Amino acid sequence: MEIELSMAETEFFAESQLITIVPNFREDQIILLCGQFGPFRPSIPLDVPLWLAIFLKKQHKCQIVPPSWMDLEVLSNKVEVERKTEGFAEIDFHYLETSSMLLTHAQEDIKHKSVIGRLIQDLYDLRTAKIRDIIKELKPENSKLKLTNIAAIELQTLRRLLVCTFDTISQINRKEEQVEDEKNNENAAPQ
């Protein structure tokens, strides 16, 4: 069976990223599989995994501090850079998942949330357009794509298609000797 990542799984990976919260409760250190967090003291900021932050947020036990790149000015600069440069601009690998989760669950902690949501959508649209251009320039001779700084979800949209395409190209391209070799290996294996 082929192992395929789904979007939900990609988001699951994003949830283990650390994010700063300001708790409003008192609690000793807690031990999780991914590490030790705490002690929690009211209005003393600390870093916890994103899933824990959202879990606490849902119970109104903390305030989430959005990551530095989710600032209005930083983001609008990013969009400018993205528009000007040819490759992908450098951004958090899980920017789509993080922003999507924060904009749904921690709306009151994000200043200018509608503008930020729109900027992230702009950024995403610009980057998808670039991905489309890259696909257009795909050639059978060079099975290489320059995807520096691509984000998790964007990679996810490409993964199944490109793996399939490149596998097919290599199958068409392979030489007869390789076929013979493989056959010999297959015969040798059961013994």
Add this chain to the structure above:
Amino acid sequence: MIKGSYWDIDDILAEEEPIPVKTTKELKGLGFLDITNKPLDLPAESRFQAPLWLAAILQRTETDIELPKYFRTSYRASLEADPSIVSLKAQSQYFFEVGTKLTEIAEDDDLKQLLLKVLMKRIKFLIGYIENKSNPNILKRLTELEISIYEKGRKTMIELEDWRERKYEKIRTSYLYTRPMRKMRLK
């Protein structure tokens, strides 16, 4: 994708595709291969169609493989003009698989280049189709390989849309439960 493994069902079916062959010598006792042929022996210069797996074996004796219609020069011209609108399914459901096998058997490098060119153009065309709201009519023109690529792409697009609407967060009723109970009861 072309797997080319022993157990791959598409690989097995691709080997059933008829390939025209032509004998150069008389073949003793093989008259049954050509349906139009009455005598026991297969005379020289006889032309008939054999499945790809048989053609590959016959080629080791005194038989020439002739390329199927869709790989011949006349059709190549229309393929090279614009591969994306041609209905390859009408030619062969396993166009690329058969082509790959033929390049291996006949050592035809031009054919390989043609296959790669056609594949790239058609995949690029397909990716454009997958991203926009798709028209299911296009499936009628695709070979098995392309259909599998198309389905992979659609699956990703649907998943992406579900994710963007955050549908994964909602707890849904299990499919097993919503299915009519009548069907689940054992007889």
